[in-house]
Amino acid sequence: MGFNHCGISRATTLEQEGLRLNQWLEAGYHAGMKYMERHLRKRIDPGSLFPGAKSVISVLYSYNPPQRFTLGGHFRIATYAYGADYHRVMKDKLFRLMKWITDRWGVTGRVFVDTAPVLERAWAERAGLGWIGKNTCLIHRKTGSYHFIGEIITPLELEPDEPIGNYCGTCTRCIDACPTGALTKPYVLDAGKCISYWTIENKSGKIPEKLRERFGSWIFGCDICQEVCPWNTKIPPHEEPQFLPDKRLLSMPKDQWMQLTPEQFSSMFSDTPVARAGYAGLMRNILFVSGH
Ligand code: SF4
Numbered sequence: 402m403g404f405n406h407c408g409i410s411r412a413t414t415l416e417q418e419g420l421r422l423n424q425w426l427e428a429g430y431h432a433g434m435k436y437m438e439r440h441l442r443k444r445i446d447p448g449s450l451f452p453g454a455k456s457v458i459s460v461l462y463s464y465n466p467p468q469r470f471t472l473g474g475h476f477r478i479a480t481y482a483y484g485a486d487y488h489r490v491m492k493d494k495l496f497r498l499m500k501w502i503t504d505r506w507g508v509t510g511r512v513f514v515d516t517a518p519v520l521e522r523a524w525a526e527r528a529g530l531g532w533i534g535k536n537t538c539l540i541h542r543k544t545g546s547y548h549f550i551g552e553i554i555t556p557l558e559l560e561p562d563e564p565i566g567n568y569c570g571t572c573t574r575c576i577d578a579c580p581t582g583a584l585t586k587p588y589v590l591d592a593g594k595c596i597s598y599w600t601i602e603n604k605s606g607k608i609p610e611k612l613r614e615r616f617g618s619w620i621f622g623c624d625i626c627q628e629v630c631p632w633n634t635k636i637p638p639h640e641e642p643q644f645l646p647d648k649r650l651l652s653m654p655k656d657q658w659m660q661l662t663p664e665q666f667s668s669m670f671s672d673t674p675v676a677r678a679g680y681a682g683l684m685r686n687i688l689f690v691s692g693h
């Protein structure tokens with residue numbers, strides 16, 4: 402199907418990960434993302450998402466862009482949001498994989514891409530696709546961390562892969578480079594301090610004034626803790642044409658971004674991850690980092 406990596410894990414309960422998730426929620430690190438508090442059982446028990454589940458098939462698909470760019474020579478958006486909506490792209494491929502499995506073995510399963518309460522990084526780590534780094538991203542030794550993750554939970558009994566261990570070592574580059582101190586300690590992200598949270602998930606309208614100086618020019622997401630990671634040097638670019646940016650993103654001057662209309666937003670971003678912020682959210686972010 403063209404995925405970069407695939408691994409299998411047994412569909413058992415994620416006990417340790419569940420405890421860590423509870424500690425994270427109790428600390429309030431999920432900020433305004435109240436939906437994280439719901440469906441806790443489903444998050445750790447694949448059997449509650451698909452009765453009779455025996456295996457979790459995890460896949461990685463790179464979005465590492467061949468070239469990075471700024472909007473109008475200034476504003477930055479996270480690389481995962483450069484192209485088409487990854488939910489659609491990944492699901493198309495995973496449903497094809499599901500059909501292939503069903504045709505061969507007569508079993509079904511359920512496909513997930515960041516859309517249901519699934520601890521995707523934990524499953525991918527168990528399936529030997531990498532380790533969860535101190536920046537909380539899943540890192541593959543050959544292709545780094547710029548991946549989308551998807552899963553199929555299935556009653557098909559498959560030989561599981563082995564986890565590969567953690568290769569962060571003594572490195573702390575991501576923690577040192579985070580401009581807002583959102584990585585409060587290794588492997589722990591306080592979303593309430595993270596630029597990605599404030600520019601994408603925050604629906605309250607305002608961004609705290611004290612963060613303004615630290616935002617740089619990020620108007621949708623932030624890649625800093627991935628950009629500094631040594632495992633992301635010399636990794637290959639993605640080969641998915643749908644992840645390439647709309648040409649208008651490369652050519653529109655800065656002053657036009659400041660005066661973006663709802664119609665322009667809709668025609669450029671409706672099938673991209675940026676749609677999640679909405680027109681009002683993106684404009685708020687543009688004005689915020691511009692000092693307004
Ligand atoms: S995404 Fe940016 S703000 Fe959030 S933890 Fe990483 S470096 Fe910090």
Ligand code: SF4
Pocket residue numbers: 534535536537568569570572573574575576626629630631632
């Ligand atoms: S920057 Fe260093 S500590 Fe952070 S995730 Fe990468 S290897 Fe791990």
